[in-house]
Amino acid sequence: MKRLILALILVAAPVWAVQPDEILDDPALEARAREISKNLRCLVCRNENIDDSNAELARDLRLLVRERLVAGDSNEEAVAYIVDRYGEYVxxxxxxRGANWMLWAAGPIMLIAGLGLGLVYLRRRGSAPEQKVEALSDEEKARLAEIMDD
Structure with missing residues (x-):
């Protein structure tokens, strides 16, 4: 029973990430803040959005998003403000764009290169002359029998 409760707590933990004191009174602004937060990375947790993270920095970022929205920023302006402060990694x-295009292109380029190398290997392997395998000599057979008996 304790394990079940622990499992439920661990699964439901991200639901409790946004604290009640962070939630805006205006439901439309809160919905916009949640949408923005789902696309921002927690710099502590790395591959978790700030909406699901319990880290202090994620809380600060959630509050900063809400602060910018209350100040009248559009979604794009709020995200741009945070990117200016924390970098595009957020x-x-x-x-x-910029240097990131190389990261976006690296995966497909590596896939195409790997497929090309595999194709070249298979073609060369198929066209290579077949090697003759000679039978063991009497001396080799005797040595093999000696090794196998030990």
Whole structure:
């Protein structure tokens, strides 16, 4: 029973990440804040969005997003403000501009290169002359029998 309760707590933990004192009174602003938060990376947890993270820095970022929205920023302006302060790494889905295009292109390029190398290998292997395998000499057979008996 204790394990079941612990498992439920661990599964439900991200639900409790946004504290009640963080929630905005305006439901429309809160919905916008949640949408923005789901696309921002927790810099402590790395691959978790700030909406699901319990880290202090994630809380600070959630409050900063809400503060910017209350100040009248659009979603794009709020995200741009946070990216300016923390860098593009804070985005869970970084843009494909600048130096990031190399990261976006690296996967497909490596796949194509790997497929090309595999194809070249298979073609060379198929066209290589077949090697003759000679039978063991009497001396080799005797040595093998001696090794196997030990």
């Amino acid at each position: 985005l869970l889905n970084p843009t494909a």
